[in-house]
Amino acid sequence: MNVPLYEKLWMWASGVLIVAFLTTVAIGVASSALQPPSHVETIDPAKVWTDPRFTARGVTVDSAGVTVVAVAIMFAFNPAELRVPAHRPIKFRLTSADVTHGFQIVGTNANTMVVPGYVSEFTTSFDRPGEYLIVCNEYCGLSHHVMSGKLIVEEARP
Numbered sequence: 001m002n003v004p005l006y007e008k009l010w011m012w013a014s015g016v017l018i019v020a021f022l023t024t025v026a027i028g029v030a031s032s033a034l035q036p037p038s039h040v041e042t043i044d045p046a047k048v049w050t051d052p053r054f055t056a057r058g059v060t061v062d063s064a065g066v067t068v069v070a071v072a073i074m075f076a077f078n079p080a081e082l083r084v085p086a087h088r089p090i091k092f093r094l095t096s097a098d099v100t101h102g103f104q105i106v107g108t109n110a111n112t113m114v115v116p117g118y119v120s121e122f123t124t125s126f127d128r129p130g131e132y133l134i135v136c137n138e139y140c141g142l143s144h145h146v147m148s149g150k151l152i153v154e155e156a157r158p
């Protein structure tokens with residue numbers, strides 16, 4: 001088949017781009033432990049405060065592991081401060097009581113949307129003890145810029 005040179009160049013260029021994009025995704029998955037969106041678990045946003053899955057908010061440590069349960073509302077995270085151990089897998093369970101929010105722990109790979117009607121869940125661990133800023137990265141209203149929280153990662157006691 002007689003394909004003009006420019007046509008061939010563009011075909012090769014688009015092929016190279018596809019390979020480059022897939023490589024970027026593969027490197028992200030392998031090096032930063034990026035995860036696909038969580039399971040689909042629904043919740044009535046009007047009943048978040050009385051739903052048994054979200055009444056015990058905060059950090060729970062038991063035989064099953066470490067779990068963080070928190071609710072995002074305009075314009076805060078509840079609870080605003082979380083204290084978790086370092087070097088252990090931590091399961092985050094989040095939902096919104098009003099509009100779509102974001103939940104990003106700055107400087108880590110923890111970053112998810114928090115959509116009303118759904119429970120966002122992901123698991124990650126923190127190797128560096130210290131204080132981390134939690135921000136909402138989805139515009140949620142006039143005071144979106146003040147919506148923040150704090151994650152304190154503590155070195156596990158021996």
Ligand SMILES: [Cu+2]
Pocket residue numbers: 101102136137138139140141144145147
């Ligand atoms: Cu926000």
